[in-house]
Amino acid sequence: MTASPDFGTPASPAPTQLPAAPYPAGAASPGSAADAGSPPSACSAAPVSDAFDTTAFRSVFRRHAAGVAVITAPGARPVGFTATSLTSVSAEPPMVSFGISTTGSTWPTVADVAYVGIHILGEHQEDLAATFARSGADRFAPPTAWGPGPYGVPLLEDVSAWLVARVVARIPAGDHRVVIxxxxxxxxxxxxxPLLYHQGRFNALRH
Incomplete structure (x- = not known):
C-alpha cells in the first residue's frame, strides 16, 4: 500500500552559458595548466541534462520521511486524498501548500472549491491514511468518522490537528498542481x- 502520489517532478534548470571573459596578461584562465592540480568539482564531473529518470526520482523521495495528511473538499459528494506534500508556507498570513495529481479523482473538485480541509494524522490512523490513498474506495463510508466543518468542509475526527483553508492559488507543476x-x-x-510515510509504507515515530 502506498499513499496517493502527491508531488510533481520539478524541471531542472537549463545550464547557463556564460560569455567568455578576458583575463589580464599573465593570469591563468579557468581550466589552464595553473589549475591542473585542482580536483574537479562534483558539479563539473558530469554533463547537466534536463532529463532525469522518474524511477530514480521516486526512489530518492522514498528515502524522505514525511508527515501524513488527508486533504478533503466539499462537493455533491465529499472528496479527499492522502498527501505527504503538506508544507507550511507562511505564518503571516498563515498559509500552506500541498500537491495534488491532476489525474486523480479528487482533482476536479479541488480545482473548483473555495475551501479545503487539512488533517494531520496521528500514528493510530494508518488505516485511515490507507483508505484515503486507495483508488476506488468509498473514503467517507464507515468506519471513517467525519462531520461538516466551517464552510461545509468535511472534517475527519480524532486527527492530531486540522485546518480549514481558503484556496488562493493552484500552480501547474508537471502532472500535479501545487495548491496554496x-x-x-x-x-x-x-x-x-504523528504518522509518517517512509520507504513506501506508513510508520510511527521512533525515538
Missing part, C-alpha cells in the same frame, strides 16, 4: 504523535 491555501480555522487538539 490560507488557514481560516483549525486546532491542534488530537494525539500528538
Amino acid at each position: 491555501a490560507q488557514a481560516v480555522a483549525g486546532a491542534p487538539d488530537g494525539p500528538a504523535r
Whole structure:
C-alpha cells in the first residue's frame, strides 16, 4: 500500500552559458595548466541534462520521511486524498501548500472549491491514511468518522490537528498542481504523535 502520489517532478534548470571573459596578461584562465592540480568539482564531473529518470526520482523521495495528511473538499459528494506534500508556507498570513495529481479523482473538485480541509494524522490512523490513498474506495463510508466543518468542509475526527483553508492559488507543476491555501480555522487538539510515510509504507515515530 502506498499513499496517493502527491508531488510533481520539478524541471531542472537549463545550464547557463556564460560569455567568455578576458583575463589580464599573465593570469591563468579557468581550466589552464595553473589549475591542473585542482580536483574537479562534483558539479563539473558530469554533463547537466534536463532529463532525469522518474524511477530514480521516486526512489530518492522514498528515502524522505514525511508527515501524513488527508486533504478533503466539499462537493455533491465529499472528496479527499492522502498527501505527504503538506508544507507550511507562511505564518503571516498563515498559509500552506500541498500537491495534488491532476489525474486523480479528487482533482476536479479541488480545482473548483473555495475551501479545503487539512488533517494531520496521528500514528493510530494508518488505516485511515490507507483508505484515503486507495483508488476506488468509498473514503467517507464507515468506519471513517467525519462531520461538516466551517464552510461545509468535511472534517475527519480524532486527527492530531486540522485546518480549514481558503484556496488562493493552484500552480501547474508537471502532472500535479501545487495548491496554496490560507488557514481560516483549525486546532491542534488530537494525539500528538504523528504518522509518517517512509520507504513506501506508513510508520510511527521512533525515538
